[in-house]
Amino acid sequence: MAGNTTDAATLDLQSQISSMKSQSGASVFDSYQTSLTGRYCSAEMSQLFSQRSRHSTWRKLWLYLAEAEKELGIENISDAALKEMREHLMVTDADFEVAKVEEKKRRHDVMAHVHAFGQVAPSAAGIIHYGATSCYVTDNAELLLMRDGLNLLLPKLAKVIANLSQFAMQWRNEPTLAYTHLQPAQLITVGKRAAQWAQDLLFDLEAIEHVRSGLQFRGAQGTTGTQASFLEIFSGDSKKCDALNELLCQKTGFPSCYPISTQTYTRKVDLLIANAIAGLAASAQKITGDIRHLAAWKEIEEPFEKEQIGSSAMAYKRNPMRSERIYALSRELLSKPSAFAATLSDQWMERTLDDSAIRRIDIPETFLLADAILLSLDNVTSGLVVYPARIAARVHEELPFMITESIIMRLVAQGESRQEAHEQIRVLSHQAAYQVKHEGKSNDLVQRIRSARFFEKVWNELDGMLDARLYTGRSCEIVERFCGPGGVLEGKLERYSGFIEKAGVAELNV
Structure with missing residues (x-):
């Protein structure tokens, strides 16, 4: 009689699985797929967070728990149970179908997979998840x-x-325009x-x-992080509770467990x-x-x-x-x-x-x-x-403005007032900018400086000052110290x- 009951239950389960398969037979093009996995990310990252990866990891964790519990003296975990668990760590498509049926019935995904694991590892069915919470x-x-x-x-x-x-x-x-406030500033490279x-x-x-x-x-911490269930199965031996987590960390490659957990x-x-x-x-x-x-x-x-x-x-x-x-x-x-x-x-x-x-x-x-x-x-x-040619052309458009600070400093070094030099430069710069913005002409600030008697002391230096590489500061050295041989x-x-x-x-x- 018992055998007939089991057969009927098995047939009913298979019937439900077949029904779900027929319902889910639509093409992937008929249901929403995330663009992340379909278009953008790598196969290995997509696989890592796949359902098979996640639930196979659950099975490994159940195996590690059973192994550790057996090592610490729990006698009702047999070698046969551990062997069957090891042989079925990878969740198969059939396992997923079983779990789908179980979850629909039990409304609990972890217990659904406990039952699915128990079906392929029947010797372990009674000890899977022993002492653990979901x-x-x-x-x-x-x-x-x-x-x-x-x-x-x-x-x-x-x-x-x-x-x-x-x-x-x-x-x-390579000199290029730098920007502050998205406006041309001193050159960098x-x-x-x-x-x-x-x-x-x-x-x-x-x-x-x-x-x-x-x-x-996290380890094996029990329902509210007190390890009460594990304290019970180890007959009140607190040291074994600690040893259990030490073994789990060894098996999973973590240095330790968090000192405090809740659920x-x-x-x-x-x-x-x-x-x-x-x-x-x-x-x-x-x-x-x-x-x-x-x-x-x-x-x-x-x-x-x-x-x-x-x-x-x-x-x-x-x-x-x-x-x-x-x-x-x-x-x-x-x-x-x-x-x-x-x-x-x-x-x-x-x-x-x-x-x-x-x-x-x-x-x-x-x-x-x-x-x-x-x-x-x-x-x-x-x-x-x-x-580079385009970059140089854009630098050249702004370079006359870039050299004005150097002009001011050179004039001051020759005895001119810094404030007067600044004012003279300001006026000519605004005139040149007006020509660029309102008339669509080129920047003629250098020509204006050459025509203004106030700047006579630097006229002979202007050509030499129009080399963009003079205005990149320590850019090259900074790059080499950070990116070069022996750099950061x-x-x-x-x-x-x-x-x-x-x-x-x-x-x-x-």
Whole structure:
């Protein structure tokens, strides 16, 4: 009779699975797919946060818990149970179908997967999840996935910094207009600007490294973080509770567990990680904003392929679509810390479940966005196109204004009043600017200075002063000290040198 009952239950389960399969047989083109995985991010980051990866990680955590409990003297965990668990760590499509049926019935995703795991590891069915609460697998899995996600992001970020470092060294001597208030200011060099971009990204690298090195494990802490259930199964032996977490840390590669947990690890951890990653978004938006301006001025452009179309209507255009994509993705990533902060602040007492649904979205998207940004940023910074003649022409338009400070200083050195020299320069500069703005003519400030008797003492020096390289200050030296051999970046990027040397230029999916 019992056998017939089991057979009937099995047939009913198979019937439900078949029904779900037929319902889900539609093409991927018939349901919403996230653009992050479909268009923008890498295969490895997409795979890391996939359902198979997540739920297979749950199974590993259940195995680690059972192994550790057996090592600490729990006798009802058999070798056969552990063997079956090890043989079925990867969740199969069939397992997912079983879990889908179970979750529909039980309305609990963790217990659905406990039952699905128990079906393929029947000897372990009675001890899977022994002593644990759901957050043992959900929270610890998230920490594992985020740690691995950070490990994927860091070398990619280092590669972008290396790209910019190489670019900065190549163009460290090329004078270009600098801007304050988006108005022409003193000259810098093309390389100096790129070095500034690299420094911002270096700060992001260090911030992400910091949160990565500070990550700890939740471990087996029980329902409210008191380990009460584990204290019970170890017959009140507190040392075994500590030993259990030590074993779990060894198995998962974490240095230790957080000293205090509630039902979850504190959601402050998520916020710290999100803040560090969002720093990358701010830097990327700044960099690509600069590139978009430079492209508008036709000084520097992102890569543009031979058959690429810039505009469906205006065939001549070379729109900076890569930089615009990075800019847009960065805007979205910058919004994530506020969501994590709200989740943290709304965790009443020892935990409320309103963190679950949003974190299922926010954690993967934070990493997928950062990955997509870095892939595109690597592509852009590996192939920046510089137009030196155009840069020189724009410098030449403003150079007469740039030399006025030097003229004032030289006149004062020869006995003239600094205030009078400033006033004379101001008047002529405004006249020249009026001609440029209102009449569309060239900047003739130098000619006006040559015609004004007040400046006679520097007339013979004017030609020599019209060399843009005289006005870039220590730009070249600054770049070399930061990006050159023995410079700041060399030491900071050393641990990533193997990845940087082997990695090619990131290809965009679309």
